[in-house]
Each structure stands twice: as structure tokens, then as C-alpha cells.
Amino acid sequence: MTDTLLVGVDGSEGGQRAAKFAAERATQLGARLIVAYVIEWSPYSFNTPQENDLRHKRREEEIARAESDIIQPLVRELKAAGLTVEGLVRHGHVVEVLSQIAKEHKAGQIFIGRRGLSKLQALLFGSVASSLVQVSPVPVTVIP
Amino acid sequence: MRKLVSAFVAAMLWIPAACRAQDGTAAVTLDERINHAISPITDVIAGIIFYSLPITDEIALPIIVVWLVAAAAFATVYFNFISVRAFRHAVDLVKGDYSDPKDAGEVSHFQALATALSGTVGLGNIAGVAIAVSIGGPGATFWMILAGFLGMSLKFAECTLGVKYRNEYPDGTVSGGPMYYLSKGLAEKNMAGLGKFLAAFFAVCCIAGSLGGGNMFQANQSFQQFVNVTGGDASFMADKGWLFGIVVAVLVGAVIIGGIQSIAKVTEKIVPFMAIIYCTAAIIIIVANYAQVPAAFGEIIGGAFSPEGVAGGFVGALIQGFRRAAFSNEAGIGSASIAHSAVRTKEPVTEGLVALHEPFIDTIVICTMTALVIVITGVNEIGGGMGGVELTSMAFESAFSWFPYILALAVILFAFSTMLSWSYYGSKCWTYLFGESRSMDLLFKLIFCIFVVIGASMNLGPVVDFSDSAIFAMSIANIIGLYILFPVVKQELTSYWSRLQSGEIRKFTVGEAAE
Numbered sequence: 001m002t003d004t005l006l007v008g009v010d011g012s013e014g015g016q017r018a019a020k021f022a023a024e025r026a027t028q029l030g031a032r033l034i035v036a037y038v039i040e041w042s043p044y045s046f047n048t049p050q051e052n053d054l055r056h057k058r059r060e061e062e063i064a065r066a067e068s069d070i071i072q073p074l075v076r077e078l079k080a081a082g083l084t085v086e087g088l089v090r091h092g093h094v095v096e097v098l099s100q101i102a103k104e105h106k107a108g109q110i111f112i113g114r115r116g117l118s119k120l121q122a123l124l125f126g127s128v129a130s131s132l133v134q135v136s137p138v139p140v141t142v143i144p
Numbered sequence: 145m146r147k148l149v150s151a152f153v154a155a156m157l158w159i160p161a162a163c164r165a166q167d168g169t170a171a172v173t174l175d176e177r178i179n180h181a182i183s184p185i186t187d188v189i190a191g192i193i194f195y196s197l198p199i200t201d202e203i204a205l206p207i208i209v210v211w212l213v214a215a216a217a218f219a220t221v222y223f224n225f226i227s228v229r230a231f232r233h234a235v236d237l238v239k240g241d242y243s244d245p246k247d248a249g250e251v252s253h254f255q256a257l258a259t260a261l262s263g264t265v266g267l268g269n270i271a272g273v274a275i276a277v278s279i280g281g282p283g284a285t286f287w288m289i290l291a292g293f294l295g296m297s298l299k300f301a302e303c304t305l306g307v308k309y310r311n312e313y314p315d316g317t318v319s320g321g322p323m324y325y326l327s328k329g330l331a332e333k334n335m336a337g338l339g340k341f342l343a344a345f346f347a348v349c350c351i352a353g354s355l356g357g358g359n360m361f362q363a364n365q366s367f368q369q370f371v372n373v374t375g376g377d378a379s380f381m382a383d384k385g386w387l388f389g390i391v392v393a394v395l396v397g398a399v400i401i402g403g404i405q406s407i408a409k410v411t412e413k414i415v416p417f418m419a420i421i422y423c424t425a426a427i428i429i430i431v432a433n434y435a436q437v438p439a440a441f442g443e444i445i446g447g448a449f450s451p452e453g454v455a456g457g458f459v460g461a462l463i464q465g466f467r468r469a470a471f472s473n474e475a476g477i478g479s480a481s482i483a484h485s486a487v488r489t490k491e492p493v494t495e496g497l498v499a500l501h502e503p504f505i506d507t508i509v510i511c512t513m514t515a516l517v518i519v520i521t522g523v524n525e526i527g528g529g530m531g532g533v534e535l536t537s538m539a540f541e542s543a544f545s546w547f548p549y550i551l552a553l554a555v556i557l558f559a560f561s562t563m564l565s566w567s568y569y570g571s572k573c574w575t576y577l578f579g580e581s582r583s584m585d586l587l588f589k590l591i592f593c594i595f596v597v598i599g600a601s602m603n604l605g606p607v608v609d610f611s612d613s614a615i616f617a618m619s620i621a622n623i624i625g626l627y628i629l630f631p632v633v634k635q636e637l638t639s640y641w642s643r644l645q646s647g648e649i650r651k652f653t654v655g656e657a658a659e
């Protein structure tokens with residue numbers, strides 16, 4: 001059985017660096033790589049009925065856009081480099097969903113980029129990297 | 145329908161006049177002219193819906209109130225006190241414990257409940273309670289809570305049916321609600337003709353209700369509140385209801401016609417916050433006067449059975465309580481079923497159970513708080529014929545002098561979000577009747593905006609009567625259908641409940657999807 005590594009990307013440069021770093025590790029270990037993109041979504045938000053009406057359609061659009069703009073180009077690139085890659089797009093809270101995917105796919109490690117927030121920004125918006133470190137079931141590598 | 149059309153025509157005639165009226169004196173007569181033009185029509189409608197059986201010389205019992213409470217009581221017994229039995233399970237459903245993680249990104253139980261609540265929590269909880277207590281005495285509160293409790297089971301039934309018989313379109317949008325379960329559900333029972341008729345009747349009443357209680361009443365009360373905090377009769381806006389109406393109509397139009405979701409987004413973010421501030425203030429007042437709480441409950445319970453100085457005595461208090469509860473939580477009316485239908489679930493029963501919480505939060509929690517504050521501060525005795533928001537505002541003001549400003553803002557925001565919800569209910573019924581086309585949809589939304597102006601220009605009396613009558617009329621068709629479809633709900637419930645007990649339906653836990 002081969003190892004599985006998980007990398008979270010968000011379309012940013014940090015995410016790209018994380019993907020590159022994870023790909024290098026996967027090559028070395030001969031591991032399978034999962035590239036995941038999480039669309040920030042909460043089941044506890046307040047919506048208008050008009051928004052609820054269009055929710056399913058919007059969800060499909062969001063997934064399609066993430067697939068075509070972020071996941072597919074990356075997967076194609078990594079596959080060309082000879083890796084076994086799987087792309088995933090999910091809705092939810094980034095930290096929870098990444099932990100969940102790690103459990104589901106029995107990933108041995110999670111790689112993520114960091115957003116380089118100031119202390120104030122991190123306080124206001126929360127840092128994905130530091131929250132993930134607290135709850136992840138497996139070791140987390142944060143790529144600067 | 146002809147009345148609706150004539151009201152529309154009347155509105156079209158007044159609007160250009162409103163734009164031309166520049167000087168203040170013309171505006172005074174304008175408000176009054178709108179009032180005079182509309183009230184004969186609304187009086188007739190209210191007279192029919194609220195046909196009352198005279199019991200004694202001074203008490204009359206509106207048949208429609210009996211109709212609603214009887215259905216709610218029947219549902220409570222028929223579903224074996226589902227509101228108590230499934231209360232805990234419903235909390236778990238709202239929390240998302242039973243939601244499939246694969247459906248993340250779709251409309252959740254919480255979101256469907258929150259959306260439906262934002263359509264019901266509003267003026268009914270603030271103004272309606274004050275009206276009930278000022279007319280029916282503190283005892284009306286008791287009957288309001290009882291009606292809220294019974295209403296939970298009725299809401300369960302209508303929301304289960306709303307999801308079960310909804311239409312799902314290829315693009316993933318859904319349309320549900322009484323018009324669909326009446327037509328499709330009754331067709332299954334070989335009553336297609338009756339079903340179609342009831343569905344159409346419901347849709348017509350819902351359109352009228354969306355323009356009445358969901359629109360004119362909201363515009364009217366928020367205008368009253370605005371005038372109150374800006375100086376009462378001396379306010380620069382006191383005689384310019386039409387101007388206030390135009391401003392609100394433009395904002396509503398920007399969202400529902402212009403599709404400017406940012407305005408809606410802001411409202412939806414602030415409304416829950418306002419609800420929390422309102423409840424916190426109420427709790428502070430209640431706690432600060434804890435010594436008077438037993439006495440207040442004494443007045444509420446004592447007043448329920450032997451009220452003093454209430455017109456109609458015991459029955460008078462009961463009628464006021466029931467009437468306001470029904471107007472506040474809308475159980476049996478069918479409106480919320482339209483909002484709840486948007487949820488993503490495989491089991492219609494789950495949304496019905498979630499909907500149980502709507503009358504609970506709306507009537508049993510929020511309305512009771514308002515009533516307690518009014519009774520504790522004693523403003524219902526010194527209010528001197530005040531009704532509606534003013535009375536509630538005065539009650540809160542006696543504890544926090546600045547509260548009327550917050551309340552005014554809360555009322556206007558609640559009213560705004562209620563209008564958005566009802567414009568949706570109305571447009572769903574409109575397109576059910578006239579077909580799903582963009583131009584039909586647009587026409588309805590334009591009419592809706594015009595009614596905002598009319599509502600802001602009228603006196604409270606005719607507006608309340610019209611809103612009540614249109615909304616209560618929806619219950620006539622809805623409840624006939626519910627009686628016929630109750631067995632369908634029971635079947636769904638029994639099946640769901642046994643699968644829940646056997647463990648076939650269980651909570652999703654992390655990592656399970658991998659197995």
C-alpha cells in the first residue's frame with residue numbers, strides 16, 4: 001500500500017508553493033497526492049429565500065469554477081510530472097473539511113500554504129494554518 | 145381578484161399625484177385620500193373573513209380563529225404530541241447531526257429554518273403582542289402561548305407536505321408550498337378538481353396576504369415607529385407617509401427587482417443581531433424586575449380565565465391571544481411551507497420537525513418576552529389606548545431611555561426582511577397562477593413595491609384588518625387540504641420514526657463516509 005499525502009490549495013501563490021512542495025515529497029516517497037480545494041461555506045448562515053432558491057445552482061457553479069480554474073490545471077501539471085494525483089472540491093469550513101478528507105483517505109500528512117497575515121488580521125479572520133495544527137488528526141506541514 | 149386589480153389601478157392613479165405633490169398641505173390630503181380610497185375595499189374583505197358568531201351582546205367569536213385553533217389542536221393530538229416528542233430530535237436536525245456531509249453547500253436545515261423565521265419574526269412579535277395585551281389584557285398572553293404550542297404540530301404537517309410535494313426543476317431550483325401539495329397531494333387522493341381549486345384559492349389569498357400583512361402592515365408600522373422616534377406629531381415626516389413609502393419601495397425594489405443582493409445580505413446579517421439585542425433587553429428588564437415576575441405570571445394566568453375590565457371577558461382575552469398568535473407564527477396559514485421547501489433533504493419529515501421550532505421561537509419565546517415586559521412595566525394600564533409598536537416602545541423606554549431608537553431600527557429592519565420573504569411567497573404564488581415567466585414575475589414585483597407606498601400612507605386600523613383578513617383567508621384552503629393529507633404525513637412520520645428507532649437513520653460522524 002502506498003502512502004497518501006494531502007495538500008490544501010486556494011488558488012493563491014501560497015497554495016501553489018504548498019502544492020509544489022507536497023509534490024516533491026510525494027515523488028520522493030512514491031506517494032499518492034490529493035489536491036483539495038475547500039469552498040468556504042457554513043450551514044449556519046442567514047439567507048434570503050431568493051438566495052436559498054438559487055443555492056443549488058450556485059453550488060454547481062462554484063464547484064465547476066473551482067474545478068476548471070484551480071484543480072484541473074494543477075492536477076494536469078502534476079500528472080505530467082509522473083505523480084498519481086486526485087483532485088477534490090468540497091464545501092465547508094476549511095479546517096474541518098481538510099481534517100475530514102485526511103481521515104477519509106487515510107492521508108499520512110497535510111500540506112498547506114500560509115497566507116502571511118499580520119497578527120491583527122489573524123485575530124480578526126482566523127488563521128487556517130494555526131487552527132489546522134490544533135485539530136488535524138495527522139502531522140501538518142505549513143509552507144511559508 | 146377584481147378587488148386586487150382595482151386596488152392596483154387606484155394605486156397607479158395616486159402615484160403620479162404623489163410625485164407632483166410638493167407642498168406639505170397637499171401631502172396631508174394625499175395620505176388621507178389614499179386611506180379613503182382603500183378602506184371601503186378592505187372593510188368588505190375583513191367583514192367576510194372575520195365573520196363572527198355573536199355569543200353575548202358584547203362578545204363575538206370569529207369563526208376563522210376557531211378554524212385555526214381546532215386544526216392545530218387536532219394535529220397536536222393526531223400526531224401524538226409530536227412537538228414534545230420530537231423536540232430534542234429536531235434540535236439535532238437543526239444542528240446538522242443528521243445531514244449528509246456530501247450535501248455541504250446546499251440549503252441546510254438551519255438555513256431553511258432561519259429564512260422562514262425571518263419571514264415570521266417581526267412586527268407580530270413586537271406590535272401584535274402589544275395589541276393583544278392592550279385589548280385582551282395580560283391573560284391574552286396565556287392563550288397566545290397555548291396557540292403557539294398547538295401551532296407547532298400544524299406547522300410540522302404543512303412543512304413536511306411542502307417538501308414532499310415540491311417541484312424540482314432541472315436547474316436545481318425548487319418550488320414548494322401549499323399550492324403544490326394541494327394540487328398534487330389531493331390528486332393522489334382522487335380529488336384532483338378540488339385540489340386545483342384549493343391551490344388556486346390559496347395562491348390568490350397568498351398574493352393578497354403578501355401585499356397586506358407581508359407588505360402594507362410592515363410599511364405602516366415601520367413608518368409609525370419612524371415618526372415616533374423623530375418627534376411624534378411634530379416630526380418632519382409625520383404627514384409624509386407616502387414619502388417614507390417611496391423610500392422603502394425603492395430599497396425593496398432594488399433587492400427584488402434590481403437583484404442587488406448586497407442590501408439583502410446586510411439585512412440578513414443585522415436581523416439576527418437585532419433579535420438578539422431585543423431578547424437581551426427583554427431579559428434584562430425581566431431579571432431587573434424579578435420580584436414582579438411571579439405577579440406578572442399571576443396576572444397572565446389569572447387574566448386568562450377571569451380577566452378584569454376586558455371587553456368580552458374570558459372569551460375576549462382568548463380571541464385576542466389566539467388571533468395574534470396565528471398572525472405572528474403563521475401556523476396553518478401555509479406561508480412558511482414555501483420557504484421551508486428550499487431545504488436539501490431526502491426525508492420530508494426532517495424539515496417538518498425542524499419547522500416545529502418556528503412557532504416555538506416565534507411565539508413561545510419571543511412573544512412571551514414582549515408580553516412579560518409590557519405587563520411588568522405596567523404600560524398596558526397607563527398606555528391610554530395606545531396599541532402596536534408604540535406600547536412596546538414605551539415599555540422598553542421605561543427601562544432604557546434610548547431603547548426606542550434601537551427598537552425603531554429593529555422594527556424597520558424586521559419589516560424589511562419580512563417584506564423580502566413575503567415578496568418571495570407572493571411571487572411563487574403569482575407564477576403558480578400565471579406561469580413561470582420573467583415578465584409575470586416582474587409585474588408582481590412592481591405591484592408589490594407600489595403597495596409599500598400605499599401601506600405607509602394608511603391609518604393602522606384598515607391596514608391591520610386587511611392584513612389579517614388576507615392572511616387568514618389563506619388558511620381556509622390550506623387547512624381543508626391538510627385535513628385530507630394528514631394521513632400522508634402520519635405515514636411518512638411513522639416510517640421515519642421507526643427507521644430512526646431501529647438505527648437505520650443515524651447521525652453522521654466524522655470518517656464514516658470512508659467506510
